[in-house]
Amino acid sequence: MRDDIDLLPLPLDALHRALGAKMVPFAGYSMPVQYPAGVMAEHLHTRSQAGLFDVSHMGQVLLRGPDAAAAAERLIPVDLVGLAQGRQRYGMLTLPEGGVADDLMAARRGDELYLVVNGAMKQADLALLKHGLPDHEVILLEDRALLALQGPEAEAALAALVPMVATMRFMDVATAPWRGADLWISRSGYTGEDGFEISLPADAAEAFARALLDDDRVLPIGLGARDSLRLEAGMPLYGQDLTPETTPVEADLGWAIQKVRRGGGARAGGFPGAEVILSQLTAGAPRRRVGLVPDGRAPMRAGVALYESETSTTPIGSVTSGGFGPSVGGPISMGYVPAECRQGTTLYGDLRGRRLPVRVTDLPFHTPRYKR
C-alpha cells in the first residue's frame, strides 16, 4: 500500500528503503521514521556511538546582497553582524506580536548568510525573508542534501572521510571536499550529542551516506529517535513547543538573544515583536517552557492539560511534547506553565480522564556533551 503519492522523495529515498526503513509522511516528504533496529535501539546507539540522520527535508537558504548579516537582523533578533566567519549560531524569525515564525541556524559564508530552517516552514520562511529583505537575494538550495552525524563516535567516523573535522569546535562551520563534492560542515546538531551536520550536493549524498554507514560505529537513525533525542536534550520542536503564539522568552530561548540586540545594546531591537520580546527579557514572561517528569511510567504526550490540583477545573498549562526517554529510562515531557511554577512544583496532567502528578523540572533531561 502506498499512500504517499503526493509526497516528495528525498535524495536518499532509495537508500532508506534498501536499509529497511519504515517511511512516513513528514513536512511534505516521505521520510524514514525508523529502521529495523527500532526507535529505542536507534536512540541508545546515537548516545553510545554514532547515528546518521537524513534531514534533507530542512530548508537550506542563502541570503545574498549588501550587508546580508546586518539586513537579516531586521528579521532575526540575534547578533548576526558580530557572528565571525566560520561560526554559526541559533536564532529565530520573529513575528510582530512577538511570536516565533520559525527557528533556525545561521552561519557566515563569506559575504552571504547561510540559514538552515525547518522543513515544514521553509516556504513560509522564504516568503517572510523575501518580503522583509526586498533588496536581497533569497535562494532556497534545492539541489543540496543535509545529513547529520551525531554521537560520541561522530568525530572519529567523519574524520575517517574528512580529517579536518577533528579540529572543529562546537558551532564551527567549514567547507571541505570529498571525492569532488563540496561539503559544508557544521559541528552542531539536534540530539544533545557532539556531532556534525553536513550539507552536500544531492547527487553525492548516497555515496557519502554509504561511506559513513560502512563504519561499524554508524547506524542509520529515523525521525522517531530524532524526536526522543531532542526531547531529552530539551530542544524545542517548531510547531509543537515553539509556535507563532510563543515568544522566544516564554520558550526559554532568551539566551539566544545577545546583549547587543537587547535594551541598551548598540543594535537593540529593530526586529518584529521587539517591544514585547525585549520587555519580557527584563520583566519576565507570564509563562515559560519547562521540563516535566510524570510520576510512574505513563507518558504524557502533546496536548495533555496541566492543572494546579487534582480537582481544579481550569488548566494552567499544557504539555507540548512528551514521550518516553530511552536514556532517561522513563516518561518525560516539556510544556508551558505559569512563570511562578518553579522547579519542583507538582502539577497534575489529565490523562484519559485521570489526574496524574507531574513534576516541573529544568531542561535538559540529558546533559549535552559538546566539544567546545
Add this chain to the structure above:
Amino acid sequence: MKYTEEHEWLDNKDGVITVGITGHAATQLGDVVFVELPEVGLEVTKGEEIVVIESVKAASDILAPLDGEITEVNEALADAPGLVNEDPEAAWFFRMTTTTPEEMDGMMDEDAYKDFSGDA
C-alpha cells in the same frame, strides 16, 4: 489459538481465555514502554478499550475481544512492558471469562490470521 482483526490472540483453556497481541501488532507498535491493565473483576463489553499500551511512537488501546469479566491481569507487564516485544505470544495481558463463547468459533485461526496480517 484464535485471532481477531484487532491483532489479538485468544487462548481458551476450559473457559478461561488468555489474551495478548500478535507479533505482527508488536512489531507495528514498536518498543512498548507502558501498559495500563484493567482491574480484575471488571465487566467488559466487546469492543471496549480496556488496556492502554504505549510505545515510543504512540498510545493505542487493546479492545475487549468478547463480552465477559476480567479474571486476572499480567502484572509483570506493568514493570517490564518490553516483554511485549521480546515474546508477544508469551506476554499475555489479561485473562477473562465470557458470556458469548460461541463468538470465538467465528474468529480466525492461525493460517487465516497470517493471510489477514500479510505475514504469510
